[in-house]
Structures are given as C-alpha cells and as structure tokens.
Amino acid sequence: MEEKHREILQLLEENARIPVETLAKMVDLPVAEIEAIIKKLEEKKVIVGYSTVIDWSKIVETETVTATIDVKVTPKRGVGFDDVAERIYRFPEVRALYLMSGAYDLSVVIEGKTMNEVARFVSDKLSTIDSVISTTTHFQLKKYKHDGVVFSDGEGDHRIVITP
Structure with a gap:
C-alpha cells in the first residue's frame, strides 16, 4: 500500500x-x-465503515451496561474458532468479538439495558452454545478512553500541591 x-x-x-x-x-x-x-x-473493504465516538454516560436516558466476556471454547475440526465466533457475533447484543491468546479463546463485548439483561445473555444464549466451555464476565464501570478518544469532563484535582 x-x-x-x-x-x-x-x-x-x-x-x-x-x-x-x-x-x-x-x-x-x-x-x-x-x-x-x-x-x-x-x-476493497479496507475502510469498512465510519463511526462517531459518543459519551453515552452524559445522556442519562440512554445509559446501558457494557460487559466484556472471556469465553473458553472447543474449536471445531476444519473451521477452528470461526464457526462459534460467527454464532456469537450474530447476536444483536454483541458489539465486538475478538480471538485472543492466553487463558481464554474469545473476548466478547456486549451491551444491555441492565446487569440482569447481560446475565440472561450469558446464561441463556452464550453458555448454551455447544462449543462454549466456560465464561468470565467483567462489567465496565467507567470509560476513560475509547478508540483513541479520552473521556474526561475536564474537572481535575485543582488543589495546590504541597511538598515538604
């Protein structure tokens, strides 16, 4: 290029x-x-889309719960992880899906309206897939930086630093 x-x-x-x-x-x-x-x-699908980074936490009516779920799977013969990954990324709750190295095979980022909705996704949809062995769910508490954009309200600690 x-x-x-x-x-x-x-x-x-x-x-x-x-x-x-x-x-x-x-x-x-x-x-x-x-x-x-x-x-x-x-x-050529080098540019696959255009997006806007939005700080949704500033719009109270649209608050959502974001979770990252580490998933351990058994890859299928002949297709590896692609088959189970495709089944997972087709769920509308899934915002991102990555094949990872390390203790877990897939990292799934999902959004729900409540923690219970995320929990139901894991128990009713994700964990019922044949190839899924185990999951670990991490709930996002605060977003500091996303896609290179820093999320800050500009309010820092304005106290005077006093040193001995």
Whole structure:
C-alpha cells in the first residue's frame, strides 16, 4: 500500500468527517485523486465503515451496561474458532468479538439495558452454545478512553500541591 494511502487512512481514522478538500491539502493530492483513493479503499473493504465516538454516560436516558466476556471454547475440526465466533457475533447484543491468546479463546463485548439483561445473555444464549466451555464476565464501570478518544469532563484535582 502506498504511503499516501496510509496517510489518508490515518487522517480519516482520526476524523472521518474531514472534508475531502482539506484532506487533499493535507496530503498534497488533487481532490479527485483523494475521492478515487477513498472509493477504492471502500471497495476493497479496507475502510469498512465510519463511526462517531459518543459519551453515552452524559445522556442519562440512554445509559446501558457494557460487559466484556472471556469465553473458553472447543474449536471445531476444519473451521477452528470461526464457526462459534460467527454464532456469537450474530447476536444483536454483541458489539465486538475478538480471538485472543492466553487463558481464554474469545473476548466478547456486549451491551444491555441492565446487569440482569447481560446475565440472561450469558446464561441463556452464550453458555448454551455447544462449543462454549466456560465464561468470565467483567462489567465496565467507567470509560476513560475509547478508540483513541479520552473521556474526561475536564474537572481535575485543582488543589495546590504541597511538598515538604
């Protein structure tokens, strides 16, 4: 992949709403060429989507519970972990799914309205899959940083530091 392509991807990853004209100036290419590169990267599924990072904790009516679930599975002959991963990522509660190294095989990130909803997902849907051996659920208490964006209310400790 060309260096200009990587540069464009990095800029889009930081701000997907950056105007094409601004992007063209930043990488020193014509607007038409930038548009063609972006279209090509979308067609090749290098760019798979555009998203916005939102601090949902500031909108009380939409508060949700996020959990990361470590899952130990028995891989299936011929397809490895892909078959069970596909069954898991098809559930609408699943926000992300990763194959991991270490003690657990899969890491599943889910969202629910309540802790009970997350618990029901684990007991009724996830743990009933044949290949699932065990699960460990971790509830997210506070989000400090996500996708490179720091979540801060700007209120730090404003006390004067006193040293002996």
